Amino acid sequence: MSDEFDAVILGGGPAGSTVATLLAQAGQQVVVLEKEHFPRYHIGESLLPATVGIFERLGVHDAIRDSSVLKPGGKWLYGSDEVPGDFSKYDEQATFKKTPYSYLVDRAIFDRILLDRSADCGADVRYGHEVTDLIQEHGRVTGVTAADESGHKAEYRGRLVIDATGLGAVIGRRLKLRQPTVNQRMGIYAQYRAEPVRQDAIDGWFTGQMFYDGWTWLINLPDDTISVGVVLPVERFRQINANPGELLDRMVRENVLLKNGMTPNPERVSEVRVTGNMGNTSKQLTGDGWVMVGDAGFFIDPCYSSGVHVAMESGTMAADTFLAQPNDAPIPASAFRQYESKLWNHEKYVTRMVEAFYMASRNTSLQKMIVTMQDSFLKSLRRKFVTFVGGDFSKNSGYISRVFLYSKFISWLFPNNTTRPENRPDYLIDAVVPFEFAVTDDKPTRRKVA
Numbered sequence: 489m490s491d492e493f494d495a496v497i498l499g500g501g502p503a504g505s506t507v508a509t510l511l512a513q514a515g516q517q518v519v520v521l522e523k524e525h526f527p528r529y530h531i532g533e534s535l536l537p538a539t540v541g542i543f544e545r546l547g548v549h550d551a552i553r554d555s556s557v558l559k560p561g562g563k564w565l566y567g568s569d570e571v572p573g574d575f576s577k578y579d580e581q582a583t584f585k586k587t588p589y590s591y592l593v594d595r596a597i598f599d600r601i602l603l604d605r606s607a608d609c610g611a612d613v614r615y616g617h618e619v620t621d622l623i624q625e626h627g628r629v630t631g632v633t634a635a636d637e638s639g640h641k642a643e644y645r646g647r648l649v650i651d652a653t654g655l656g657a658v659i660g661r662r663l664k665l666r667q668p669t670v671n672q673r674m675g676i677y678a679q680y681r682a683e684p685v686r687q688d689a690i691d692g693w694f695t696g697q698m699f700y701d702g703w704t705w706l707i708n709l710p711d712d713t714i715s716v717g718v719v720l721p722v723e724r725f726r727q728i729n730a731n732p733g734e735l736l737d738r739m740v741r742e743n744v745l746l747k748n749g750m751t752p753n754p755e756r757v758s759e760v761r762v763t764g765n766m767g768n769t770s771k772q773l774t775g776d777g778w779v780m781v782g783d784a785g786f787f788i789d790p791c792y793s794s795g796v797h798v799a800m801e802s803g804t805m806a807a808d809t810f811l812a813q814p815n816d817a818p819i820p821a822s823a824f825r826q827y828e829s830k831l832w833n834h835e836k837y838v839t840r841m842v843e844a845f846y847m848a849s850r851n852t853s854l855q856k857m858i859v860t861m862q863d864s865f866l867k868s869l870r871r872k873f874v875t876f877v878g879g880d881f882s883k884n885s886g887y888i889s890r891v892f893l894y895s896k897f898i899s900w901l902f903p904n905n906t907t908r909p910e911n912r913p914d915y916l917i918d919a920v921v922p923f924e925f926a927v928t929d930d931k932p933t934r935r936k937v938a
């Protein structure tokens with residue numbers, strides 16, 4: 489016995505709930521199989537202005553605004569310089585001209601608002617249902633098997649199976665399509681009870697500080713806590729004689745952004761969480777009977793806070809593509825060609841900008857160039873940058889390619905102008921980095937710290 493739907497959606501994060509709401513609003517029969525019960529914790533608290541239009545389309549903007557901190561932009565500290573990305577300073581290509589702001593959210597609340605909306609619109613949302621297998625017939629995916637919490641398994645079939653399981657990536661793993669990106673980085677993060685001290689953080693700005701090949705963040709959350717995290721190469725972490733909790737607590741005590749950005753002695757009020765090997769992509773994003781949305785397709789790096797936007801934009805595009813197909817017929821892979829090519833563009837340009845970001849984290853000449861770009865005669869370039877960081881990832885593609893190539897060129901031209909702490913002791917004092925820890929051969933400790 490199996491239940492029949494128009495679409496079977498795996499996972500109820502932002503990607504899954506977006507597609508579920510849009511299909512249900514159009515009268516389609518959809519089921520969402522979500523293994524957790526909401527509200528549940530999730531990382532990804534800093535959002536982009538390009539997503540606000542999607543909130544409006546889904547009918548959730550008011551609820552999100554009421555439960556969030558308004559975010560006017562993001563600010564990066566490079567040594568002693570500060571580079572703001574003010575969302576109101578977009579260029580003429582920007583899609584977010586009407587809403588040049590976004591939000592800092594508690595994902596437990598945000599994700600619940602989105603999935604409640606799907607249910608209100610008629611989606612059949614089943615919490616505590618873990619997808620365990622794909623059903624394939626004659627080379628096409630026709631459904632899935634999911635287990636409820638009592639272990640009872642059932643089959644769910646549909647014209648389309650939409651994988652929105654995030655890094656769980658059910659289809660990518662089952663069909664062996666997953667592939668790691670070249671630069672493997674990890675994130676270590678937790679929430680602290682403290683008051684923000686920096687005016688930009690108080691005002692809702694995302695704040696981040698670069699160090700050699702990595703960065704920290706400080707985000708003022710709506711429930712009077714502060715989200716703190718560090719991103720660094722997995723290999724680097726392997727060389728550090730510290731567990732994730734020790735590393736994060738030490739960063740909080742000694743990193744310039746974190747120690748000066750919050751009131752002293754902040755109390756950690758969550759467990760320390762780790763996401764290892766963050767960069768993943770897929771050999772393909774669609775196939776006969778299935779499509780991937782959000783992180784299930786690819787996730788490059790959190791440095792541009794791009795994840796939730798890609799999740800919700802891909803959810804929107806997948807829903808629109810589905811609705812353009814004739815009713816009652818199975819959906820062929822060819823229907824999603826445009827979808828796939830648009831998402832590959834996002835992946836390509838986000839990857840280029842992420843690589844440029846980390847080149848800048850390593851090279852002081854590049855950092856100086858970026859700081860100079862804020863000056864008047866280069867303001868138009870700055871506006872293109874704001875349009876990109878606002879979530880318009882595939883606009884200004886020529887500009888993005890030039891940023892990437894110039895970054896490579898400058899890094900090649902000035903290899904000695906590095907932020908490596910051993911070359912720049914002053915920089916080390918500014919931004920305490922894991923190089924300070926003793927190097928050992930120990931394997932990383934991935935345990936969660938209570």
Ligand SMILES: Cc1cc2nc3c(=O)[nH]c(=O)nc-3n(C[C@H](O)[C@H](O)[C@H](O)COP(=O)(O)OP(=O)(O)OC[C@H]3O[C@@H](n4cnc5c(N)ncnc54)[C@H](O)[C@@H]3O)c2cc1C
Binds near residue numbers: 655
């Ligand atoms: C360190 C770090 C920092 C980040 N910071 C940001 C940020 O500031 N801003 C930003 O936009 N993004 C950020 N991200 C990325 C962001 O977390 C994701 O891109 C975003 O959550 C993707 O949404 P999604 O709906 O695709 O997947 P998810 O939000 O992961 O949702 C997937 C859902 O599927 C469910 N699921 C998984 N497996 C199964 C299964 N087998 N059966 C049923 N259900 C299942 C899960 O329980 C989950 O609810 C960050 C990521 C990391 C690692």
